[in-house]
Amino acid sequence: MEFDKELDARNLNCPLPILRCKKGLSEIAPMQTLKIMATDPGAVKDFQAFCKQTGHELLQLDEADGSFTFYIKKRADT
């Protein structure tokens, strides 16, 4: 999957992955995609909740060896 910015939030615990994600999204243009990796087991639910509440779109979620990779498309009107 294509992306415009990549962030590594592995080995960080709640709420750091979400804070990194928010910062990463602020550094890309609307409709661009952020790729962010996390190992916090709570990250899946948290990223889903983050996207639901902020209106950014969770395009894809991959899991491999306890590591999660999220592709998040930034909302158009930000």
Added chain:
Amino acid sequence: MAKKLALIASKGSLDWAYPPFILASTAAALDYEVQIFFTFYGLTLLKKDLGDLKVSPLGNPAMPMPIPMPNLIQMLPGMESMATMMMKQKIADKGVASIEDLRTACLESGVKLIACQMTVDLFDFKPADFIDGIEFGGAATFFEFAGESDVNLFI
């Protein structure tokens, strides 16, 4: 219009320093407007030097300990420092943020931090003891924001 979160932070130990800063920084990431009102022992969390934050197993039977430890042992000199050191090590090992980092994240994301003026006077704290960028106010200041908030929590 952005949702609003109003918190009261009333505790000043290392463990209880986490909930207000975690909730505030996360809410800010979710585009909430956030204010934290620091009162009584919570004022410790606004000091420039957070090195005084400690955790004590005394009076907290739920704290996980490596070996069972009777209260009589926990009260010995140095036990509080040891428990604090162990907690800080655990925090670093597990990739949990430091209080400094979470507080900085709050300030950077526009969370408003308010020190209770009455407690500052009561404990003879000096404004110079506290970090820059905070405000001082009383209960009415808190309600000005809390009254129109979506979520209000006392911690």
